[in-house]
Amino acid sequence: MDPRIREHAQLIADAVDLSDGDDFLIKSEPAAEELVVALYEIAGDRGAHPVSIRTNRSGRAIRNYLQAADAADVDFETPAHEQALVEAADCHAVIRAHENVTELEDVPPEVNSDYEKAHQPILNERLTDRWTLTQHPTPADAQLAEMSFEAYQNFVYDAILKDWDEQREFQAQMVDILEEASEVRIKSGDTTDVTMSVAGNHVLNDTDSHNLPGGEVFTAPLPDSVEGEVLFDKPVYRRGREITDARLVFEDGEVVEHSASKNEDLLTSILDTDEGARRLGELGIGMNRDIDRFTYNMLFDEKMGDTVHMAVGRAYEDNVGEGNEQNESAQHVDMIVDMSEDSFIEVDGEVVQEDGTFVFEEGFEA
Numbered sequence: 562m563d564p565r566i567r568e569h570a571q572l573i574a575d576a577v578d579l580s581d582g583d584d585f586l587i588k589s590e591p592a593a594e595e596l597v598v599a600l601y602e603i604a605g606d607r608g609a610h611p612v613s614i615r616t617n618r619s620g621r622a623i624r625n626y627l628q629a630a631d632a633a634d635v636d637f638e639t640p641a642h643e644q645a646l647v648e649a650a651d652c653h654a655v656i657r658a659h660e661n662v663t664e665l666e667d668v669p670p671e672v673n674s675d676y677e678k679a680h681q682p683i684l685n686e687r688l689t690d691r692w693t694l695t696q697h698p699t700p701a702d703a704q705l706a707e708m709s710f711e712a713y714q715n716f717v718y719d720a721i722l723k724d725w726d727e728q729r730e731f732q733a734q735m736v737d738i739l740e741e742a743s744e745v746r747i748k749s750g751d752t753t754d755v756t757m758s759v760a761g762n763h764v765l766n767d768t769d770s771h772n773l774p775g776g777e778v779f780t781a782p783l784p785d786s787v788e789g790e791v792l793f794d795k796p797v798y799r800r801g802r803e804i805t806d807a808r809l810v811f812e813d814g815e816v817v818e819h820s821a822s823k824n825e826d827l828l829t830s831i832l833d834t835d836e837g838a839r840r841l842g843e844l845g846i847g848m849n850r851d852i853d854r855f856t857y858n859m860l861f862d863e864k865m866g867d868t869v870h871m872a873v874g875r876a877y878e879d880n881v882g883e884g885n886e887q888n889e890s891a892q893h894v895d896m897i898v899d900m901s902e903d904s905f906i907e908v909d910g911e912v913v914q915e916d917g918t919f920v921f922e923e924g925f926e927a
Contacts, residue, residue, distance in 0.1 A: 566599050572721065577693055580607060582610075585604055592662065592705065595660075616655065617661065621661075627668045640683075647687055677834070700716040732777075734919070735921075742909055744756055745907070746906070748905050759780050759781070762783070767779060767881060774861065777848060778846045795896075797895075836887075840873065843872035871896060872894055873894050
């Protein structure tokens with residue numbers, strides 16, 4: 562076994578604070594078997610009780626299920642047995658490891674949306690526990706990233722197996738800026754100019770806990786405060802299909818106009834999922850400099866330095882301040898704006914990042 566797999570497993574166990582007596586639920590794919598084996602060993606050493614099941618959003622089985630359910634005009638319901646399993650668990654690890662990244666390409670977008678709505682209570686339950694989401698490198702994901710498998714393995718582990726104490730201190734400088742902020746403005750070229758209030762909401766320093774890799778600072782906009790236009794100039798890869806040049810126009814917090822140069826119907830289906838899907842649930846700022854290329858994998862891409870991302874849909878409860886509204890949705894879809902050129906982030910009228918360089922980094926010139 563590659564020793565990096567065991568190191569990765571150790572980080573996962575620490576991220577969920579795996580302890581004696583814990584019921585530990587692992588959702589993974591067959592391609593991640595070695596990582597699951599390593600997690601079982603750690604669980605045994607710590608006196609925890611692991612159970613491993615397949616994820617329900619990847620692979621041939623779920624594709625065939627969704628297609629058959631669509632043909633039979635099935636109304637999706639929250640599966641009580643799966644919800645009971647999640648409720649009974651103390652901590653959770655979700656491991657992405659694709660065998661075919663386009664397996665769900667021919668499932669109608671509205672079917673995916675309906676299925677996700679039915680599973681929202683299960684996701685909400687998991688988010689109240691100790692959890693982490695991570696990636697095990699596979700040839701399919703390497704191919705999507707246009708990299709050799711060896712190069713992709715190195716990329717994944719360089720992003721995950723790093724000095725997280727140092728990274729936490731680096732990102733804390735951005736947390737300090739946003740914690741007392743009222744208004745944030747994102748400007749990029751002639752295509753993106755959007756403002757939002759984050760007043761009273763919490764800013765999280767994401768390093769080696771909920772996401773592996775971490776590498777972002779994120780908060781939640783007040784749902785009705787978002788105004789302006791955003792062109793997400795990095796593609797969104799969703800359920801085996803690529804959305805390119807997603808453009809959203811906001812008024813009073815709501816998407817009132819949208820377009821995309823490819824798979825606009827998929828973007829429409831996301832926004833039409835529920836009322837909350839037309840509002841922003843997250844503003845995130847990428848700060849992991851070891852993620853230095855776009856790979857069509859949002860778990861990595863949203864942490865990339867020189868980017869910001871915004872998610873339509875659900876806001877995380879931990880981001881929402883007392884007395885502020887939490888945006889609720891079955892969706893949480895991150896989309897990325899490249900901030901490396903002709904761009905800036907402004908906080909309460911002060912530029913804090915220009916062309917990808919932060920005010921606290923060498924080379925900043927406002």
